[in-house]
Amino acid sequence: MQVMTKITKTRALTPRVIRRRKITVYAAILSLTLFWCVLFVSVPFLAEGNPLARKLAAVISLFFSSVCHQAAERSFHLMGHPLAVCIRCSSIYVGFLLGVVLYPFIRDWNDRSLPPRKILWIGLLPTALEIGIFRLLFNIPAPFFRALSGLILGAVVSLYAIPGLFSAIQIHQSA
Amino acid sequence: MEKSPSKLVPALIGGCVMGVLSSIPYINMGNCLCCMWILLGGGVGAFFYWRQLPPGTEFSAGDGAVVGLLSGIFGALLSTFLVSFFMAIIGSGSVQDFLTGILESQSDLSPEAEDLLDELSEQEFLSPIFILIYLFFALIIDAIFGTLGGILGAAIFRKRGTPEEPTQIQGNA
Numbered sequence: 001m002q003v004m005t006k007i008t009k010t011r012a013l014t015p016r017v018i019r020r021r022k023i024t025v026y027a028a029i030l031s032l033t034l035f036w037c038v039l040f041v042s043v044p045f046l047a048e049g050n051p052l053a054r055k056l057a058a059v060i061s062l063f064f065s066s067v068c069h070q071a072a073e074r075s076f077h078l079m080g081h082p083l084a085v086c087i088r089c090s091s092i093y094v095g096f097l098l099g100v101v102l103y104p105f106i107r108d109w110n111d112r113s114l115p116p117r118k119i120l121w122i123g124l125l126p127t128a129l130e131i132g133i134f135r136l137l138f139n140i141p142a143p144f145f146r147a148l149s150g151l152i153l154g155a156v157v158s159l160y161a162i163p164g165l166f167s168a169i170q171i172h173q174s175a
Numbered sequence: 176m177e178k179s180p181s182k183l184v185p186a187l188i189g190g191c192v193m194g195v196l197s198s199i200p201y202i203n204m205g206n207c208l209c210c211m212w213i214l215l216g217g218g219v220g221a222f223f224y225w226r227q228l229p230p231g232t233e234f235s236a237g238d239g240a241v242v243g244l245l246s247g248i249f250g251a252l253l254s255t256f257l258v259s260f261f262m263a264i265i266g267s268g269s270v271q272d273f274l275t276g277i278l279e280s281q282s283d284l285s286p287e288a289e290d291l292l293d294e295l296s297e298q299e300f301l302s303p304i305f306i307l308i309y310l311f312f313a314l315i316i317d318a319i320f321g322t323l324g325g326i327l328g329a330a331i332f333r334k335r336g337t338p339e340e341p342t343q344i345q346g347n348a
Contacts, residue, residue, distance in 0.1 A: 157327070
């Protein structure tokens with residue numbers, strides 16, 4: 001009975017409501033991703049500010065410390081300060097943001113399916129090669145390749161995340 | 176229409192994997208590699224949910240996202256508990272070492288920022304404030320990356336069995 005009610009409610013959605021919901025969810029994803037990127041890029045600027053801003057920079061660094069090693073020699077620097085995350089993480093997050101921005105232009109919003117699995121493996125390949133060749137085999141710093149592979153990985157992951165989140169809130173059920 | 180299997184048990188399993196691996200000292204450093212353990216926890220939750228699906232059923236990305244999100248919430252709660260437990264047993268030395276590491280790596284941070292990290296280093300790590308801050312940070316990060324892990328898990332596992340005609344299911348948390 002509960003399932004039937006749910007189905008009836010979902011089917012009652014008009015295309016206009018569905019479109020509005022998709023725009024809302026997309027805007028939320030875009031805003032959160034942008035906020036996330038602003039957060040880790042803001043640390044060097046805050047570190048140059050007043051005492052309160054400097055404390056905020058430390059809190060942001062602490063927040064990102066659970067997801068990144070934050071080694072200064074492996075991070076991008078702005079105004080002499082390292083960003084809150086390393087080159088690879090920064091690139092993945094910026095790549096994800098780029099993917100979110102470009103998503104409406106490269107995929108049909110009404111397509112509820114995830115991209116083929118092989119695209120995920122192709123997206124992972126440059127990062128795996130970079131870690132395998134530059135890091136483990138020769139142990140030489142390759143910031144350009146680290147950044148490029150991170151950008152590709154982040155952009156590819158966003159192609160899965162957006163339809164996944166659309167599907168999670170059942171936008172596609174009646175589309 | 177078939178009712179979908181429960182997401183709770185797979186999410187609990189995923190949350191356990193995530194919480195345990197993210198809190199054992201030194202092993203938890205794996206999260207520095209693209210949040211490996213958190214993504215894995217979400218993926219493990221998605222895998223166990225996929226195993227419960229009847230043959231021929233499509234594993235939707237939305238179901239993967241919900242399982243991953245729930246795994247992230249359970250994982251954050253468990254890791255907060257386990258981190259407190261490990262600190263009670265082995266002391267907060269490893270956390271202090273870690274904060275000292277941040278201080279050293281961010282040596283060009285301002286004096287105020289260094290003061291704040293110093294203050295945190297000197298804090299009693301089993302204090303409710305520290306546990307609440309840890310839980311808050313863990314909930315945000317585990318929920319985001321757990322959801323992502325669940326979606327990627329759905330992308331990897333996709334369909335259960337080889338159906339003649341896929342069965343559509345109605346999501347139910």
